[in-house]
Amino acid sequence: MDDLYREQIIDRYKNPQMRGNLDPHDYSYEDDNPLCGDRIRMDLRVDGSGRVTEAAFSGEGCAISQASADLLTEKVVGMSLDEVKSYTKDELIEMLGIDLGPVRLKCALLSLKVLKAGVYGLDELEEELAAL
Amino acid sequence: MAVPQTLDTLDVGAIRKDFPILKRETQEGVQLVYLDSAASSQKPEQVIHAMSRFYETEYSNVHRGIHTLAEEATAAFESARDRVAEFVGAESSRQIVFTRNATEAINLVANSWGRANLGEGDLVLLTQMEHHSNIVPWQMMASELGFKIEYAPMTDDQRIDLAEYGALLERQPKLVGFTQMSNVLGTINPVAEMAEMAHAAGAVVLVDGAQSVPHMVVNVADLDIDFLAFSAHKLCGPSGIGALYGRRELLEEMPPFMGGGEMIKRVQFDAFVAAELPSKFEAGTPPIAQAIGFGAAVDYLSKLGMPAIRQHEQEMIERALEQLEEVPGVRVYGPAAEHKGGVAAFTLADTHPHDVAQILDRRGIAVRAGHHCAMPLHEKLGLPATTRASFYLYNTPEEIDSLIEGLYAVREVFA
Ligand SMILES: Cc1ncc(COP(=O)(O)O)c(C=O)c1O
Numbered sequence: 001m002d003d004l005y006r007e008q009i010i011d012r013y014k015n016p017q018m019r020g021n022l023d024p025h026d027y028s029y030e031d032d033n034p035l036c037g038d039r040i041r042m043d044l045r046v047d048g049s050g051r052v053t054e055a056a057f058s059g060e061g062c063a064i065s066q067a068s069a070d071l072l073t074e075k076v077v078g079m080s081l082d083e084v085k086s087y088t089k090d091e092l093i094e095m096l097g098i099d100l101g102p103v104r105l106k107c108a109l110l111s112l113k114v115l116k117a118g119v120y121g122l123d124e125l126e127e128e129l130a131a132l
Numbered sequence: 133m134a135v136p137q138t139l140d141t142l143d144v145g146a147i148r149k150d151f152p153i154l155k156r157e158t159q160e161g162v163q164l165v166y167l168d169s170a171a172s173s174q175k176p177e178q179v180i181h182a183m184s185r186f187y188e189t190e191y192s193n194v195h196r197g198i199h200t201l202a203e204e205a206t207a208a209f210e211s212a213r214d215r216v217a218e219f220v221g222a223e224s225s226r227q228i229v230f231t232r233n234a235t236e237a238i239n240l241v242a243n244s245w246g247r248a249n250l251g252e253g254d255l256v257l258l259t260q261m262e263h264h265s266n267i268v269p270w271q272m273m274a275s276e277l278g279f280k281i282e283y284a285p286m287t288d289d290q291r292i293d294l295a296e297y298g299a300l301l302e303r304q305p306k307l308v309g310f311t312q313m314s315n316v317l318g319t320i321n322p323v324a325e326m327a328e329m330a331h332a333a334g335a336v337v338l339v340d341g342a343q344s345v346p347h348m349v350v351n352v353a354d355l356d357i358d359f360l361a362f363s364a365h366k367l368c369g370p371s372g373i374g375a376l377y378g379r380r381e382l383l384e385e386m387p388p389f390m391g392g393g394e395m396i397k398r399v400q401f402d403a404f405v406a407a408e409l410p411s412k413f414e415a416g417t418p419p420i421a422q423a424i425g426f427g428a429a430v431d432y433l434s435k436l437g438m439p440a441i442r443q444h445e446q447e448m449i450e451r452a453l454e455q456l457e458e459v460p461g462v463r464v465y466g467p468a469a470e471h472k473g474g475v476a477a478f479t480l481a482d483t484h485p486h487d488v489a490q491i492l493d494r495r496g497i498a499v500r501a502g503h504h505c506a507m508p509l510h511e512k513l514g515l516p517a518t519t520r521a522s523f524y525l526y527n528t529p530e531e532i533d534s535l536i537e538g539l540y541a542v543r544e545v546f547a
Contacts, residue, residue, distance in 0.1 A: 005487075005490075005491065005545050010545060010546070014546075034503075034507070035502060035503075036484070036485075036486050036501070036502060036516065036517055037484075037503075037515075037516020037517045038484075061484060062484035062485075062486040062487045063483075063484065063487045063546075064486070064487070103486075104486070104490065107486065
């Protein structure tokens with residue numbers, strides 16, 4: 001009935017594949033969007049060559065934010081940190097496969113913001129993050 | 133949509149015809165159902181036309197002009213002030229200061245009255261159900277002037293706890309500020325009683341009328357309050373203008389808020405003399421056409437009658453609460469309908485309010501989702517956000533039915 005709530009989004013929201021915490025971890029970061037109360041934490045484990053071997057997310061919020069986090073967390077496993085760095089918001093939006101207005105875009109991109117800030121720190125990505 | 137039988141003395145079918153936007157569809161074949169008037173109301177033709185007519189025929193800057201248009205524009209502008217004054221029962225139009233909105237009206241009091249009257253050791257008493265606009269200006273001044281802020285708590289059914297309020301008054305706050313109607317809970321506070329208690333404790337009383345003035349009779353003399361802040365955009369008027377009513381002695385003693393043109397009687401290189409009320413608080417060119425629209429809006433509401441509007445909304449909220457409570461998983465916040473205005477904030481099981489609002493939007497239903505500029509209140513409720521449906525004079529029982537059907541659709545998506 002609703003293209004925004006495509007099966008994939010609802011399914012990932014209801015049955016997340018990547019939910020959890022990794023302790024210990026190599027990278028962990030948490031952020032929220034106080035406007036809607038979306039909150040996401042992402043934990044990564046990385047091997048000696050800088051490749052993500054394990055990832056998990058936790059948090060709460062709307063279906064879009066949580067499904068996006070679940071899909072992104074899955075996607076990131078196997079990527080090198082350089083690939084994580086160059087992963088764009090357009091790629092994430094394409095993976096979600098939905099057309100979002102500006103407010104909901106913030107929900108969808110919170111996970112990407114958390115991922116990038118966790119790996120590279122907020123300062124280095126200031127400009128890119130400000131655009132998220 | 134079939135226009136419903138009137139519930140009461142308001143002819144809602146006729147009223148809807150006055151609001152051009154209500155005819156629109158949000159997507160092809162999807163009729164707009166506007167349930168977001170607590171954020172901002174829609175505008176009737178009477179207001180839209182008054183403003184465009186003014187721009188087409190009388191527009192000029194106001195005051196000080198010698199030419200015909202300046203005189204006509206000034207007369208129209210000041211006449212709007214007169215009607216706004218009358219609308220809230222102010223003794224004199226000089227006690228109505230035009231501001232940008234309710235928020236600016238509160239900031240004006242916090243800055244001007246606050247600076248002259250508040251300092252270390254003083255207390256300002258607010259309530260837990262305030263909008264950010266009646267919290268943050270006080271926090272800003274408190275950090276500058278060193279006074280303290282307390283928040284009167286609510287009862288379990290989210291009304292003001294008068295016993296606790298009374299106890300806090302014993303600490304002799306210099307100012308008590310509270311909303312007449314909560315924009316989240318819908319709670320209507322007993323303003324006259326609270327003002328009387330506050331006055332007995334020696335406090336000045338500021339009422340946030342942003343949600344009440346559009347929906348019920350608000351008479352500053354009957355309520356015996358010192359300040360009232362409200363916005364035109366929530367009462368069928370334009371955005372960009374609001375008003376502060378103030379007790380005359382207080383306004384007269386208060387220093388100007390902003391400086392510039394219009395607010396002065398005389399300026400020299402080393403000093404100025406402030407103008408009389410209300411110009412003292414109206415620096416710069418005012419929102420002129422907006423004032424014309426504000427006047428037209430209060431005329432429109434007065435003609436229909438505020439008691440009839442209140443009655444309609446009362447019937448709408450009773451009906452809405454009844455129907456909402458039947459939807460499995462819905463929890464409505466705020467007191468029983470008899471203590472409430474036309475606002476229903478709710479949650480639907482653990483579906484996020486954004487998801488609820490988004491799916492409703494696909495059905496043309498405009499509601500608001502979030503913290504509604506009342507984060508401390510939501511924290512108190514233990515919720516990051518709620519979905520809020522709010523009603524006004526143009527809403528129909530059929531629109532409540534649409535909302536309810538929409539909520540069943542949300543349930544289906546998230547089943
Ligand atoms: C209770 C209350 N107070 C104050 C305001 C602020 O109104 P404005 O944004 O028009 O200044 C609002 C508006 O949402 C409100 O609901």
